[in-house]
Amino acid sequence: MKAILALADGRIFEGKSFGAGGEVTGEVVFNTAMTGYQEVLTDPSYKGQMVTMTYTQIGNTGINPEDIESRGLFLSGFIVREYLDFPSNFRSTMTLDAYLKENGVVGIHGLDTRALTRHLRDKGAQNGIISTVDFDHASLVAKAKALHSMAGLDLASGVSCDKPYHWTEGAWKLGEGYPQIDPATMKYKVVAYDFGIKYNILRCLVDAGCDVTVVPATFPAEEALAMNPDGIFLSNGPGDPEPLVAVQQEIRKFIGKKPIFGICLGHQLLGLALGGKTVKLPFGNHGSNLPVMDMSTRTVEITSQNHGFAVDLESLGDVACLGHENLNDQTVEGIRHCSLPIFSVQHHPEASPGPHDSQYLFGRFVELMEKEKQVQA
Numbered sequence: 001m002k003a004i005l006a007l008a009d010g011r012i013f014e015g016k017s018f019g020a021g022g023e024v025t026g027e028v029v030f031n032t033a034m035t036g037y038q039e040v041l042t043d044p045s046y047k048g049q050m051v052t053m054t055y056t057q058i059g060n061t062g063i064n065p066e067d068i069e070s071r072g073l074f075l076s077g078f079i080v081r082e083y084l085d086f087p088s089n090f091r092s093t094m095t096l097d098a099y100l101k102e103n104g105v106v107g108i109h110g111l112d113t114r115a116l117t118r119h120l121r122d123k124g125a126q127n128g129i130i131s132t133v134d135f136d137h138a139s140l141v142a143k144a145k146a147l148h149s150m151a152g153l154d155l156a157s158g159v160s161c162d163k164p165y166h167w168t169e170g171a172w173k174l175g176e177g178y179p180q181i182d183p184a185t186m187k188y189k190v191v192a193y194d195f196g197i198k199y200n201i202l203r204c205l206v207d208a209g210c211d212v213t214v215v216p217a218t219f220p221a222e223e224a225l226a227m228n229p230d231g232i233f234l235s236n237g238p239g240d241p242e243p244l245v246a247v248q249q250e251i252r253k254f255i256g257k258k259p260i261f262g263i264c265l266g267h268q269l270l271g272l273a274l275g276g277k278t279v280k281l282p283f284g285n286h287g288s289n290l291p292v293m294d295m296s297t298r299t300v301e302i303t304s305q306n307h308g309f310a311v312d313l314e315s316l317g318d319v320a321c322l323g324h325e326n327l328n329d330q331t332v333e334g335i336r337h338c339s340l341p342i343f344s345v346q347h348h349p350e351a352s353p354g355p356h357d358s359q360y361l362f363g364r365f366v367e368l369m370e371k372e373k374q375v376q377a
């Protein structure tokens with residue numbers, strides 16, 4: 001069956017349908033990861049977006065029940081060069097096509113994703129529409145043009161959990177799967193704010209020795225402080241951080257009281273809570289092969305990233321300094337509070353998919369909590 005992708009600036013790509021049929025809209029972004037499409041599909045930070053993979057063959061490792069990063073699929077469309085319907089992977093239990101159908105995600109394949117990526121890189125990420133029901137170019141472009149920009153949209157509240165829960169699962173091991181860890185053996189009590197949290201972040205926190213309670217995006221800071229945690233974690237999530245004003249106000253209540261670690265949207269929210277500003281990037285960074293420098297050690301790490309917004313360093317004045325820098329576009333990749341045990345990164349140390357170079361950051365969070373414990377003792 002035919003499918004068409006139309007961009008708001010009038011560019012049209014014709015291809016074939018796979019996954020669910022219908023008509024969907026969203027901001028079109030490109031992801032440069034060569035593997036891990038299942039983790040990309042289940043990353044809640046893609047809510048409101050349609051993702052094109054720059055890697056050409058997608059579907060060849062199928063879908064398995066273990067590599068999911070959240071309770072569902074939140075992106076609206078999936079765009080690939082060549083969809084392969086015959087997976088070869090000992091863990092695969094279904095095809096990508098069946099998975100997208102089951103979850104109502106519209107897919108398009110057989111289009112020139114390199115031309116699409118170059119277009120987005122040169123003109124910027126923009127709204128688009130995929131349709132298997134309307135093939136009129138002018139009508140599709142008009143619908144794409146009428147969409148609201150990603151800037152200004154609060155999407156995190158829609159993907160967060162509804163009530164607090166305890167997380168006890170550790171990292172996956174070949175032949176063993178995911179272990180359940182006894183919270184009694186965990187040394188650090190962490191309250192993790194869920195703005196669209198990826199499961200592997202929770203597993204990495206558990207592996208680092210944290211007893212994790214996940215709380216909804218709107219959870220009052222007073223209630224979190226009443227749990228007497230050793231640290232506060234702020235998760236990744238979709239959309240623009242700026243409209244999440246109430247969340248920023250709650251985060252401010254932890255500053256000076258608890259060690260804080262933020263990832264991606266959590267990092268941007270922390271920047272805003274510290275009095276800084278965020279900006280929308282032309283096409284962002286989405287992939288698992290992006291170089292970053294840790295400014296405290298000048299070590300380069302290859303990272304997993306998925307963001308369209310970034311913190312503006314100058315707006316933070318002398319409250320926080322540059323913790324990490326993106327070596328491709330020199331954007332702020334992390335910030336460190338000048339005097340308090342507070343830091344955050346724009347990239348994803350939990351990887352999933354991606355290299356594990358940055359996993360040491362969970363250890364850094366634990367070190368900050370340990371130091372605080374000793375000061376309190």
Ligand SMILES: NC(=O)CC[C@H](N)C(=O)O
Pocket residue numbers: 045235236237238239240241263264265266306307308309310
């Ligand atoms: N992965 C994330 O947390 C993304 C953060 C934010 N939605 C952005 O696009 O910049």
